[in-house]
Amino acid sequence: MAGTTMTYEELTNLRLGTLDAAVTDWETMSKRLETLATGQRGGVNAKRLEREAKAADWKGVNATVTKSFVTKTAAEFQDVAAQTKSVLGILRDASAEFKRHKATLRTIIDDVGKQSIYINDRGKAVAAVPSGAAAGDAQIHNPTDAELAMAESRVRKVLREANETDRIAARALRALAKNRHDFSGDGPGGLKEADDRQGRADADYWLKKARETNPGEWSDKDVERFNETLKNQRDNAGFSERFATSLGAEGTLQFYRDLADPGQGRTPEGDRAKLLGQVQENLSMSLATASRLDSPAMDAWKRDIIAAGPKQFGHEGIMAKPYGFQIMSNLMVKGRFDSGFLDDYGTAVRTFETSKGRQFNPAAVWGNPGIAAQLDYSGKGGTPGSDPMTGYLKAVSHNPDYATEFFLKELPSDGPYTPRKTMADYLLTEREFYDEDDPFGRGDGTMQSREALGKALLAAGSGVNPDEPHLVTSYDHTQEQRDVLDKSLKVLAGKGDDFPPELRDDMAALLGNHGDMVHRTTSSLDTAESPLDYRDVLEVSKQVSRSQGAYGILMEGVNQAIVSDINAPHKGDPKEELLRAGQTVGFMESVRYQALDTDKGDASWPAKWGYHVAGGAVNFVPVVGDALQRGVDAGAYAWQLEEQARIDEKLVVEKRDDFRVRQDYLKALGEEWSRVNPDHALSVEGDEYLRQSAIATAALNGNKSANGEAGV
Structure with missing residues (x-):
């Protein structure tokens, strides 16, 4: 298999009988050679022969030729035995690992089934739902997009690990068989040792090449080979530590500076830029692996990287010299970096920025054309990647536990009577952001570092890495994650209509992730006792609703929370859940009206909804049971169709209490409530009017409460 990529079908059908037979044969051979080499079971053996040859009183030619031959032959026997043991270790570990991979894959297939x-022969996850006629009365689960994505992700992970096993074992065996007429007694004892040795050997190869040649002048083929090495070794501690510490901190920064932007009119573009995008991400993951190692060498490297942040790195004869912080942050776009390093690095960046004075302008410092270079290839083509906060905040988002700590971190006080501020205050209200593609021009206005800020905030409040497929199974959160939500709501609500557009999608997803608390808040009769600040939720929801995608994410999360509440066990009259559902719908329609009123010049959205188009929340809203999911789908379908009708007819909410377009949605929620509570008086057949009157009245109350709080 080595040299090719193992497919799902190949791993599924892999037969290990031949490999197991080879393990048995090599076990037998190893025991016999061990006996010949060391004499463990008595008799003539190489070790005894060598000892006696060295002790004998050789004369004449025998003292030089024969003695040397005998002792060398004896040593060869020991080397053969050692090498045989190494082959056995590789084969035995490979067999065990492939069995584990197959068992894991089988478990995944059973779980997702x-x-x-269904996982097809290409490893793709597809829904396997029988037709209505075939299913009959059976309740068949219809998999969600999140479940399909997670299933594929699990399969890819196993295939990646199986290919790793195959690659490491094949390379180790080739190395042992390299010399047919000589044996080495220092082979690896198993796959783990082989992996470590291979990583260090690869690091040494590329370190030598980097020292002897200019990385900026490497051919595309060289860069492809380097990238392939990084891809294979990015999670290998042996490679990652050796490569980083041997280059040294400043050497690491200069290496990437040279590779990413050689200067002299040779700025990479086209296919070269795409290739460098892969190198950037794989090198980032390699450095992330190294950052988590507990060794004096890596501790020194991390300290030195931070110390090199304020220094500038360039090429001889070229003015553009980016800061170390700018280079390193572009090597933090992927992977989970050590929390301690992230904390120290972020503190250093902020200290550098604040040292420029209260009037610090990031665009003037980081975006200065005199230091600009093309360092970021993680998007489409190459871009300057000049704001170090972009890459750094991406790294923060990939370590959710640290992200939570990061946003709640208190900053040094400006004085004894000055309230203590947190990183959330600094990043959400004080620090300026800019369009890195055009710091001093108009550009398209997209602020890349603020987009990264949104992802980091989402990770902090949800405990989930936004760039990895996952399934959230409950609304459970730590107190610290709730504190992040509270803090972000307070700070962002205070910005009013200056709410950053780049944060809308992420805040919508975060509200959906905490959907239970949002629903309890928006359906509160006494807003002073709601779990979240009612006014903050109102203002942030309004700002989120100013863009179609974010509004869709918000409503998908809210709809799921409403239906989950209807289906959850409660004490007392279940009518409360019906009324709470209506109250929240009324609240959200007030939010929608306020958003439309804010942007009167563009009150209708041009894009079509389409069923489940609001999939942005799918990774953050808790997955629910089959029966509940049908209620969620019915509700989502109703409100999306109503919203589409509003778009098609270019409807503008002219009255703050006009939410007639939500009648179908309220009806769908009422029907779901009756399905869950069939014995309730409001669920009696023929009394649908009473049920709908109750939920519609609650919606009107929720609408009026929100309007009153907003003063509209």
Whole structure:
């Protein structure tokens, strides 16, 4: 298999009988050679022969030729035995690992099968739901987009690990068989040792090449080979530590500076830029692996990287010299970096910025054309990647536990009577951001570092890495994650209509992730006792609703929370959940009206909804059971169709209490409530009017409460 990529079908059908037979044969051979080499079971053996040859009184030619031959032959026997033991270790570990990979894959297939998901021969997850006629009265689960994505992700992970096993074992065996007429007694004892040795050897190869040649002048083929090495070794501690510490901190920064932007009119573009995008991400993951190692060498490297942040790195004869912080941050776009390093690095960046004075302008410092270079290839083509906060905040988002700590971190006080501020205050209200593609021009206005800020904030409040497929299974959160939500709501609500557009999608997803608390807040009769600040939720929801995508994410999360609440066990009259559902719908329609009123010049959205188009929340809203999911789908379908009708007819809410377009949605929620509570008086057949009157009245109350709080 080595040299090719193992497919799902190949791993599924892999037969290990031949490999197991080879393990048995090599076990037998190893024991016999061990006996010949060391004499463990008595008799003539190489070790005894060598000892006696050295002790004998050789004369004449025998003292030089024969003695040397005998002792060398004896040593060869020991080397053969050692090498045989090494081959056995590789084969035995490979067999065990492939069995583990196959068992894991089998478990995944069985698990996802229970969710009506089929993994095809290409490793793709597809819904396997029988037709209505075939299913009959059976309740068949219809897999969600999140479940399909997670299933594929799990399969890819196993295939990646199986290919790693295959690659490491094949390379180790080739190395042992390299010399047919000589044996080495220092082979690896198993796959783990082989992996470590291979990583260090690869690091040494590329370190030598980097020292002897200019990385900026490497051919595309060289860069492809380097990238392939990084891809294979990015999670290998042996490679990652050796490569980083041998280059040294400043050497690491200069290496990437040279590779990313050689200068002299040779700025990479086209296919070269795409290739460098892969190098950037794989090198980032390699450095992330190294950052988590507990060794004096890596501790020194991390300290030196931070110390090199304020220094500038360029090429001889070229003015553009980016800061170390700018280079390193572009090597933090992927992977989970050590929390301690992230904390120290972020503190250093902020200290550098604040040292420029209260009037610090990031665009003037980081975006200065005199230091600008093309360092970021993680998007489409190459861009300057000049704001170090962009890459740094991406790294923060990939370490959710640290992200939570980061946003709640208190900053040094400006004085004894000055309130203590947090990083959330600094990043959400004080620090300026700019369009890195055009710091001093108009550009398209997109602020890349603020987009990264949104992802970091989402990770902090949800505990989830936004760039990895996952399934959230409950609304459970730590107190610290709730504190992040509270803090972000307070700070962002205070910005009013200056709410950053780049944060809308992420705040919508975060509200959906905490959907239970949002629903309890928006359906509160006494806003002073709601779990979240009612006015803050109102203002942030309004700002989120100013863009179609964010509004869709918000409503998908809210709809799921409403239906989850209807289905959850409660004490007392379940009518409360019906009324709470209506109250929240009324609140959200007030929010929608306020958003439309804010942007009167563009009150209708041009894009079509389409069913489940609001999939941005899918990774953050808790997955629910089959029966509940049908209620969620019915509700989502109703409100999306109503919103589409509003768009098609270019409807503008002219009255703050006009939410007639939500009648179908309220009806769908009422029907779901009756399905859950069939014995309630409001669920009696023929009394649908009473049920709908109750939920519609609650919606009117929720609408009026929100309007009153907003003063509209």
